[in-house]
Amino acid sequence: MTIAKDGPQLPSVQVAEALREKLKAGTYAPDEKLPSIKALAADFGVAEETVKKSLATLRAEGLIIPVPNRGHFAVGSNGTGNPNAADRRDLSGSIDVLRSEIQKLTERVAKLEARADSNDA
Numbered sequence: 001m002t003i004a005k006d007g008p009q010l011p012s013v014q015v016a017e018a019l020r021e022k023l024k025a026g027t028y029a030p031d032e033k034l035p036s037i038k039a040l041a042a043d044f045g046v047a048e049e050t051v052k053k054s055l056a057t058l059r060a061e062g063l064i065i066p067v068p069n070r071g072h073f074a075v076g077s078n079g080t081g082n083p084n085a086a087d088r089r090d091l092s093g094s095i096d097v098l099r100s101e102i103q104k105l106t107e108r109v110a111k112l113e114a115r116a117d118s119n120d121a
Contacts, residue, residue: 003044011046012053018044019054023063028074034064036071 003011003018019034028034037055041048055072058064064072 003046005046011044012050012057015040015044015046015051015054016057019058020061020063023058023074030074032074033070034072034074 003014005011007014009017019040022028034040035043037048037051040051040054044051055064055066059066059072063075065075066072
């Protein structure tokens with residue numbers, strides 16, 4: 001997409017609008033990584049600072065989530081929140097339960113090994 005640098009809207013507003021439309025159209029699936037700032041700047045023919053301003057706007061609108069050292073990720077095509085967040089919470093809870101069970105089994109094995117060692121002596 002070409003940005004009208006002399007148009008009625010600032011380039012950062014135009015880039016934000018173009019990305020917003022792509023997000024709402026589902027071009028980027030929920031949790032999908034957006035192209036890098038450098039790649040977006042090249043695609044739109046604008047400076048990286050312009051893209052950073054646009055991404056800040058989309059973050060404020062709740063359409064994208066920044067992940068340090070990884071990039072920006074789409075929240076959802078309608079911007080109503082991350083549809084996978086509940087799944088992640090469920091998985092996190094399951095992982096905690098599994099960790100607890102592993103700890104119990106580790107302690108039980110240690111007791112059985114200690115008992116076996118004392119019987120061998």
